[in-house]
Amino acid sequence: MSANKAERVIEIDQICGRLYEERRMRLEPMPYRVGYPILKLVYSAATNAIHNVGLNEASLIISKAEVVKGYYCEKMKTSSSRA
Structure with a gap:
């Protein structure tokens, strides 16, 4: 998968x-097709933040992509x- 395709989905x-929920x-x-790996990445980052740091799922904001x-x-x- 090319970076251009992933960039298009993010934009x-x-x-x-x-x-995060939104x-x-x-x-x-x-x-x-590239939407699924990006979804997995976002989900994994949120799960790590909830489990390792103890943050609330409702308060998570994606600061950088x-x-x-x-x-x-x-x-x-x-x-x-x-x-």
Whole structure:
């Protein structure tokens, strides 16, 4: 999955600065394939905050959502060998 597709979902949904419950309800019926991994990421972050820090689920706000493109590696081209 490309970073451009994930970026599009984050921009359409405008995740940043919204309550967790509101964003979760909006990401669940999303028709794009990349919506499910983003939903899993948001759900995992909320579960960690609730379990490890002891925060209340109703008070969670998504402060930052960022998609970073990974590195690009070209395939090596072999040169013809002479015998």
